[in-house]
Amino acid sequence: MSYGKRRRTGYDPASIQEYTFPIENIPRLSARDPEVYRLIQASRPVVISDSGLINSALKWNLGYLQENLGDGSFHVYGSKDNRFKYYDEKRAKQCKSFPKPVKRYEVSFNDFLKMLMEKKNTRERIYLQQMLNESVGQEIVKDYVDFNWDWVGRIQNEQGWGPLSSNLLLIGLEGNITPVHYDEQENFFSQISGYKRCLLFSPDQFENLYPHPVAHPCDRQSQVDFSKPDFERFPKFRNARAMEAIVGPGDVLYIPMYWWHQVESLKSLSPIDHKLRDFSTTTSSGSSGDIPPVTVSVNFWYRAAPLPATVKFPISAQQRVSVMRNIEKLLASALGSADEVGKLLSTMVDGRYN
Numbered sequence: 001m002s003y004g005k006r007r008r009t010g011y012d013p014a015s016i017q018e019y020t021f022p023i024e025n026i027p028r029l030s031a032r033d034p035e036v037y038r039l040i041q042a043s044r045p046v047v048i049s050d051s052g053l054i055n056s057a058l059k060w061n062l063g064y065l066q067e068n069l070g071d072g073s074f075h076v077y078g079s080k081d082n083r084f085k086y087y088d089e090k091r092a093k094q095c096k097s098f099p100k101p102v103k104r105y106e107v108s109f110n111d112f113l114k115m116l117m118e119k120k121n122t123r124e125r126i127y128l129q130q131m132l133n134e135s136v137g138q139e140i141v142k143d144y145v146d147f148n149w150d151w152v153g154r155i156q157n158e159q160g161w162g163p164l165s166s167n168l169l170l171i172g173l174e175g176n177i178t179p180v181h182y183d184e185q186e187n188f189f190s191q192i193s194g195y196k197r198c199l200l201f202s203p204d205q206f207e208n209l210y211p212h213p214v215a216h217p218c219d220r221q222s223q224v225d226f227s228k229p230d231f232e233r234f235p236k237f238r239n240a241r242a243m244e245a246i247v248g249p250g251d252v253l254y255i256p257m258y259w260w261h262q263v264e265s266l267k268s269l270s271p272i273d274h275k276l277r278d279f280s281t282t283t284s285s286g287s288s289g290d291i292p293p294v295t296v297s298v299n300f301w302y303r304a305a306p307l308p309a310t311v312k313f314p315i316s317a318q319q320r321v322s323v324m325r326n327i328e329k330l331l332a333s334a335l336g337s338a339d340e341v342g343k344l345l346s347t348m349v350d351g352r353y354n
């Protein structure tokens with residue numbers, strides 16, 4: 001069920017999965033429209049269609065990246081299905097029984113290209129997710145310097161955000177899904193090639209989305225699988241309501257801190273010519289032919305603005321999430337183990353606060 005017409009052409013509408021919750025559109029505005037800055041000020045999502053933020057990267061096809069990304073190593077995730085649920089490596093080491101939802105590889109870009117070829121014929125799907133760092137080649141540095149830093153820097157200053165913490169380069173197969181989660185940073189999510197469907201949920205829907213406990217390796221990730229929701233365990237998921245943006249090349253989606261988001265790579269109608277130089281298309285497993293179609297994005301994560309000197313009541317939904325996180329952390333350390341937190345909270349609440 002979706003309210004209003006979905007914006008954007010260029011992708012195959014059949015690659016849009018239907019879910020159980022209502023969906024309304026995220027506004028899509030020009031950077032010249034003052035409403036953009038009112039929405040950002042109000043920590044509301046908005047798609048900015050002509051910011052020029054990453055125009056210098058619109059030429060980042062796989063051939064260009066192969067040529068210029070340098071010989072560093074890249075984090076590539078492998079999933080037995082199309083979901084790439086993030087988990088914290090360190091926490092996972094402490095939870096012996098935790099089934100890792102994805103495999104993590106550290107490979108060269110050429111090996112990533114080979115994996116793209118090989119995985120085409122196997123069940124495992126892959127997703128490159130790498131922070132841009134100083135190992136990139138000169139051309140990429142030049143493109144990076146040519147991002148529209150004036151525009152994004154002005155917003156960073158006006159909003160009092162902290163420093164840019166990182167830019168994550170994302171190269172994934174069409175059909176890949178990053179399941180719904182929230183981040184504790186402000187994000188200008190920028191689409192370079194292909195199309196992505198972004199489903200966002202406001203922070204006040206915390207109770208509808210049932211995140212894992214803070215101490216869990218999948219902290220900040222929802223336990224609900226949209227494709228097969230377990231309404232027995234997660235009854236309030238019935239109340240979830242989403243906002244949606246389908247972003248294409250040049251679009252920038254502002255994802256406010258603590259806003260839940262699920263990101264799905266759609267099927268592009270016009271396959272991209274990746275101009276891959278002498279890349280042997282017959283790999284060890286003998287699979288040959290073209291590289292499967294991918295989407296390319298880069299995000300801009302900014303540290304949050306410092307807390308206001310005086311707290312205004314009632315506190316915001318974002319502040320409530322932050323308070324709940326701090327209580328979980330405090331209780332886990334006070335009790336010496338995160339396993340006791342649920343029981344203690346029930347003791348505190350049952351029959352007393354409910």
Ligand SMILES: C[C@@H](CC(=O)O)C(=O)C(=O)O
Pocket residue numbers: 168170177178183187189261263264297299
């Ligand atoms: C990784 C990304 C989603 C995607 O592009 O798959 C995301 O969650 C973010 O930029 O915060």
Ligand SMILES: [Zn+2]
Pocket residue numbers: 181182183261
């Ligand atoms: Zn995210």
